[in-house]
Amino acid sequence: MLNKLEELKERFEEVSKLIVLPETMADMKKYAKLNKEYKELERIVKDFHKYKEVVENIDNTRAMLATEKDPEFREMAKEELDSFQKEKEILEDNLKAMMIPKDPNDSKDVILEVRAGAGGDEAAIFAGDLFRMYERFAETQGWKVSLMDVTEGSSGGYKEIIASVTGEDVYGKLKYESGVHRVQRVPATETQGRVHTSAASVAVLPEMEEVEVDVNMSDVKKEIFCASGPGGQSVNTTYSAVRLTHIPTGIVASCQDEKSQHKNLDKALSVLRARIYEIELKKHNDEVGAARKSMVGSGDRSDKIRTYNFPQSRVTDHRINHTVYNLPSVVNGEIGDFIEKLRIADNTEKMKEGSGALTD
Numbered sequence: 058m059l060n061k062l063e064e065l066k067e068r069f070e071e072v073s074k075l076i077v078l079p080e081t082m083a084d085m086k087k088y089a090k091l092n093k094e095y096k097e098l099e100r101i102v103k104d105f106h107k108y109k110e111v112v113e114n115i116d117n118t119r120a121m122l123a124t125e126k127d128p129e130f131r132e133m134a135k136e137e138l139d140s141f142q143k144e145k146e147i148l149e150d151n152l153k154a155m156m157i158p159k160d161p162n163d164s165k166d167v168i169l170e171v172r173a174g175a176g177g178d179e180a181a182i183f184a185g186d187l188f189r190m191y192e193r194f195a196e197t198q199g200w201k202v203s204l205m206d207v208t209e210g211s212s213g214g215y216k217e218i219i220a221s222v223t224g225e226d227v228y229g230k231l232k233y234e235s236g237v238h239r240v241q242r243v244p245a246t247e248t249q250g251r252v253h254t255s256a257a258s259v260a261v262l263p264e265m266e267e268v269e270v271d272v273n274m275s276d277v278k279k280e281i282f283c284a285s286g287p288g289g290q291s292v293n294t295t296y297s298a299v300r301l302t303h304i305p306t307g308i309v310a311s312c313q314d315e316k317s318q319h320k321n322l323d324k325a326l327s328v329l330r331a332r333i334y335e336i337e338l339k340k341h342n343d344e345v346g347a348a349r350k351s352m353v354g355s356g357d358r359s360d361k362i363r364t365y366n367f368p369q370s371r372v373t374d375h376r377i378n379h380t381v382y383n384l385p386s387v388v389n390g391e392i393g394d395f396i397e398k399l400r401i402a403d404n405t406e407k408m409k410e411g412s413g414a415l416t417d
Contacts (some may be wrong), residue, residue, distance in 0.1 A: 058156065069098040074395055093161070105332045108148040115141045138245070139229065140239050148214040158406045162263035163229030168331045169202075169261055174215045174237065176255025181210025183365075184257040186388055188218050192392025202226030204314045205324045212245075219312075219328065221264065228263045233259045233399040234392075236360040242367030252368060262331035271332040272339075277329070278302040281318060301325045308332045363395075377402050 076091045104196055118138045125131050171188045195202050206219040217389065222231065239256050280300040299311030299321040310328035312321040324351035364373045370384040374395055381387065381394070 058153070061150065062101070065098055066102050068103045068290060069095070072098060072128050084211075087111065095243065096160065101152065104151050104155065105147055108152060109147070111141055111145045111148060115145065151369075154404075160232070164226055165263040165265075166223040167226045167231055167261050168205070168219065168264055168328050169231065170217070170219045170259070172258050172260075172310075173215065173216065174256035174258050176240075176253065178210060178212040178214075179240075179253060180214075180255040180257055181216050182212065182214035182245075183238075183240045183255050184216070184218065185214030186208070186240075187257055187259060188215065189204075190221075190388050190390055190392065191234070194392050195222055195224070197231070197390060197393070198224060198227075200227055202323075205328060206314065210345040218321045221324065221327065228261065230396050230400075231261045232263075232404075234259050235364075236362035237400050239361065239364045240367070241364065256301065260335075262335055264327055265334045270271060270334050272303070272326065272330055276304050278304060279322075297321055299325045301329050303329055303333060306333060306336060308336070316410055350392055374399070 072091055072095045076088065078096055080093060081088050115138065118134050118141060122131060122134050122138070125134060126237070169188075169191060171184045171191075173184040176183070192202050201223045203221045203223070204218070205221055206217070208216040210216050236248060237256050237258050239252050239254060241252055243250055244253050244255075278301070280302075281296045282298050282300065283296055297316055297318045298311065299318060300309065300311040301322075304308050310332060312324040312327045312328065313357070315321045315324065362374065362376055364371075364375070365384060365388065367384060370382050371380060372382075372384050372387045372395075373380040377398055379398055380397065383391075387395075
């Protein structure tokens with residue numbers, strides 16, 4: 058791993074020179090990419106310098122112990138050596154953790170989409186439960202949730218609800234929620250008390266900037282219409298809602314939550330960019346092939362990831378075989394435990410791939 062760290066140090070020095078070139082400053086997309094790489098490498102290189110200094114101190118202290126005869130000086134040297142060894146271990150752990158391949162989207166805001174699946178009205182009600190669960194979790198994280206598009210269910214809940222979630226490391230935490238969520242419970246409409254299984258799908262898409270996903274507006278069909286959902290008289294009587302269709306891919310994105318057509322257009326474009334990125338990413342992954350099939354799944358919206366069993370108050374995440382019996386707390390937004398265990402499982406797999414001492 059030392060060789061890899063030396064390569065990263067050389068790359069850091071290269072990026073340091075490239076980022077200040079006039080041609081780089083003139084290209085916002087290139088500058089943003091290099092600036093992000095610079096910040097990520099800077100942390101690694103800083104700890105690598107400390108690590109090399111500590112290793113040198115250990116070598117020097119050992120050399121002194123080999124020749125020093127004075128008992129007092131030897132005792133002091135041994136204490137210093139113990140201190141250096143502990144510092145070396147901490148720096149090794151930090152460097153190994155930083156060497157884990159980072160998801161470049163972890164720090165991004167997200168487009169959160171929850172859709173009712175199989176199960177009719179009960180699936181729509183469950184989709185509403187899931188969305189409220191994420192709203193409450195977002196509150197605990199200090200994130201902001203803004204509605205973008207809503208289609209309500211006939212008996213409550215949502216056939217589809219789309220929102221933007223903004224804050225710190227939103228995608229890095231919510232990305233593990235993408236997939237199919239199942240519910241097992243007695244629906245309110247069930248007269249014989251039978252337990253039904255329904256489902257809702259969750260998609261968590263990183264919100265992409267214009268410089269990251271370039272959407273040619275000549276490829277986009279724009280339609281405006283009156284908003285149909287709740288929002289007051291001005292929302293429902295003015296042509297403020299926007300629907301965008303990306304002609305090359307057939308992707309449709311709409312937003313009707315704002316009174317301003319311009320704001321709805323901006324939000325719809327955000328959804329469009331996120332969905333185009335999702336398609337391109339899947340295409341890239343299919344072409345490259347799955348060198349590593351993560352135990353936490355690919356984040357694909359078709360993966361069955363979690364079951365919420367109301368009669369037993371049980372929630373099971375199938376990716377890590379983790380079960381808890383505090384369903385009311387979970388649906389009230391306490392999903393941090395699941396997210397942390399999934400993150401640890403994911404990082405453990407990545408560390409196994411790059412395992413080895415720094416002396417390798």
